[in-house]
Amino acid sequence: MLRQRWLRRAFGSGCAASARPGCRRHGQPPCGTRKETHVFVCGSRSSGSRSSSVMAEEAKKLAAYAAVDNHVRNSHVLGVGSGSTVVYAVERLAQRVRQEKLNIVCVPTSFQARQLILKHSLTLSDLDRHPELDVAIDGADEVDAMLTLIKGGGGCLTQEKIVAGCAKHFIVIADYRKDSKSLGQQWKKGVPIEVIPMAYVPISRSIMQRFGGEVSLRMAVSKAGPVVTDNSNFILDWKFEQAQNWKEVNFAIKMIPGVVETGLFVGMAEKVYFGMEDGTVKTRDPLII
Numbered sequence: 001m002l003r004q005r006w007l008r009r010a011f012g013s014g015c016a017a018s019a020r021p022g023c024r025r026h027g028q029p030p031c032g033t034r035k036e037t038h039v040f041v042c043g044s045r046s047s048g049s050r051s052s053s054v055m056a057e058e059a060k061k062l063a064a065y066a067a068v069d070n071h072v073r074n075s076h077v078l079g080v081g082s083g084s085t086v087v088y089a090v091e092r093l094a095q096r097v098r099q100e101k102l103n104i105v106c107v108p109t110s111f112q113a114r115q116l117i118l119k120h121s122l123t124l125s126d127l128d129r130h131p132e133l134d135v136a137i138d139g140a141d142e143v144d145a146m147l148t149l150i151k152g153g154g155g156c157l158t159q160e161k162i163v164a165g166c167a168k169h170f171i172v173i174a175d176y177r178k179d180s181k182s183l184g185q186q187w188k189k190g191v192p193i194e195v196i197p198m199a200y201v202p203i204s205r206s207i208m209q210r211f212g213g214e215v216s217l218r219m220a221v222s223k224a225g226p227v228v229t230d231n232s233n234f235i236l237d238w239k240f241e242q243a244q245n246w247k248e249v250n251f252a253i254k255m256i257p258g259v260v261e262t263g264l265f266v267g268m269a270e271k272v273y274f275g276m277e278d279g280t281v282k283t284r285d286p287l288i289i
Helices: 052-071 084-100 111-119 157-166 197-211 246-254
Strands: 002-006 036-040 077-080 105-108 133-138 167-175 191-195 214-217 234-239 259-262 271-275 281-284
Touching (some): 052 084, 052 133, 077 111, 077 157, 084 111, 084 133, 105 111, 133 157, 157 167, 157 191, 157 259, 197 234
Parallel strands (some): 002 036, 077 105, 167 271
Antiparallel strands (some): 191 259, 271 281
């Protein structure tokens, strides 16, 4: 069921509105239904005059700004994700901190996130000092109809999952290209899997024997050899052949010796914000059974 409402808080060059925070505990739809909301942004331009890359960047910004406006409150401890969409979330967070004199503590998921926090002069912390977070905001490589995510295209999947797991509320931001009915429909690079370097060959064989598809070691672009994560591990990319029971697959892969973490986020996202081509923001909540 689609509901339409106007955003009420201005941001950027357009006027957008903030709605009440989405939450598993509040405002749930009847059992067996999912809430999807289209939020209109006034002043949006026709998509015909813009390139696809420009539209995608504008969509990222819309989603990020809406999520920060709706879910970040004074005195919050915030988990800051990684990736290109999160850049806009931190940008909006910094604006609100300055304008509203908010007291916000930020816990990063990566070196990139840490640098963004420092660049905007926000308060930096870690899980040692703040092991429980009020909310975490992060991007995704793909989101399916059940709010199962593929993450880890940037190589930070382990830290991202740890931070998301420490948050009371995990909010995802993305543009329209990341919205899929099933995983693999849009994202063609597979599921990232962080592994101990000495085990990458047997892990690759085990995954292909059990689940099919193709597993490859992610190679670096600006250096010779494989990508090395912030945890000094390798990343495998598993291109699966068909839709799977992702909860079972995630558990089975994690049980393989040498696997550190997978880029499958199953049952973790509380709400997803999609910036759309037409200048609207679509939100999606989990299916309630």
